[in-house]
Amino acid sequence: MKKMKIVKTINEVREIIKDWKKQGLSIGFVPTMGYLHEGHQSLIHAAGENDKVVVSIFVNPIQFGPNEDFASYPRDIDRDTEKCREAGADLIFAPEASEMYEPDFCTFVDMNGPTDELCGKSRPGHFRGVCTVVSKLFNIVTPDKAYFGQKDAQQLAVIRIMTRDLSIGTEIVGCPIIREEDGLAKSSRNTYLNPNERKAALVISRSLNEGRKIIESGEIDLNKVIVKVKSLIEKEPLAKIDYVKAVNADSIKPIDKADGRILVAAAVYIGKTRLIDNFIIERNAADDSNNA
Numbered sequence: 579m580k581k582m583k584i585v586k587t588i589n590e591v592r593e594i595i596k597d598w599k600k601q602g603l604s605i606g607f608v609p610t611m612g613y614l615h616e617g618h619q620s621l622i623h624a625a626g627e628n629d630k631v632v633v634s635i636f637v638n639p640i641q642f643g644p645n646e647d648f649a650s651y652p653r654d655i656d657r658d659t660e661k662c663r664e665a666g667a668d669l670i671f672a673p674e675a676s677e678m679y680e681p682d683f684c685t686f687v688d689m690n691g692p693t694d695e696l697c698g699k700s701r702p703g704h705f706r707g708v709c710t711v712v713s714k715l716f717n718i719v720t721p722d723k724a725y726f727g728q729k730d731a732q733q734l735a736v737i738r739i740m741t742r743d744l745s746i747g748t749e750i751v752g753c754p755i756i757r758e759e760d761g762l763a764k765s766s767r768n769t770y771l772n773p774n775e776r777k778a779a780l781v782i783s784r785s786l787n788e789g790r791k792i793i794e795s796g797e798i799d800l801n802k803v804i805v806k807v808k809s810l811i812e813k814e815p816l817a818k819i820d821y822v823k824a825v826n827a828d829s830i831k832p833i834d835k836a837d838g839r840i841l842v843a844a845a846v847y848i849g850k851t852r853l854i855d856n857f858i859i860e861r862n863a864a865d866d867s868n869n870a
């Protein structure tokens with residue numbers, strides 16, 4: 579089995595990366611908040627197309643709102659180390675918050691537009707925190723490619739736009755959503771669910787699936803799709819909808835008509851746990867009308 583290193587400081591990462599670059603090795607990077615599952619591991623596997631794979635484990639305080647779950651977010655570095663080893667990582671970067679943020683830290687990366695909808699709307703400041711930490715991590719790791727899950731579809735779109743806008747030379751690779759056998763999207767936050775809530779949580783993927791079928795069967799009016807998905811979720815007494823919305827998957831602009839790359843995304847509270855899920859479907863309205 580290959581050797582995997584765990585480091586906590588930016589300088590240690592820089593030394594290792596410098597050495598790898600001197601040898602002409604390519605670097606794949608997987609940023610995470612830890613409490614790893616098969617979803618994260620699928621990104622680490624995908625990053626295996628590079629010579630070296632770096633995983634960061636950092637629960638980033640500045641992407642959590644004051645009433646969110648920063649303090650209770652699950653953490654287990656020993657378990658995560660094993661999961662990284664299993665998946666074939668070469669280096670874990672697991673800094674303390676003080677390593678990433680000096681007491682007088684005052685520089686942030688912010689975005690207008692793509693962060694106005696969905697989670698950006700429900701979680702003010704969230705993407706400012708995400709863009710800032712991902713920029714920092716990119717500057718530390720300087721990866722050739724970085725891997726993000728479609729599970730966080732808005733985040734994936736935002737990071738693609740940010741790297742383009744800031745001319746960051748890292749290629750962003752999107753990876754499919756990994757699900758439990760019954761369809762629930764894997765998430766570190768699933769651990770918050772009690773058995774009843776775990777059952778109830780299935781309503782999210784099931785309802786989104788119905789939405790996808792409606793679009794597949796030729797429905798053009800996305801508002802009708804959203805109304806149907808919402809009504810299905812509302813049937814579950816433990817579920818409370820934060821949002822269900824259709825947007826363009828690349829720009830995150832709201833859309834009414836099924837045309838282009840459509841992202842239908844949902845955020846739903848199951849009890850106190852906020853879960854997100856989505857699907858992306860491609861339609862060409864011109865084709866549809868030609869076939870009509």
Ligand code: AMP
Binds near residue numbers: 618620621730753763
């Ligand atoms: P997190 O640790 O939740 O910040 O997630 C770190 C990365 O793993 C992000 O790019 C997520 O989109 C990705 N990820 C989380 N859950 C899944 C999943 N079920 N399938 C695929 N990717 C995932």
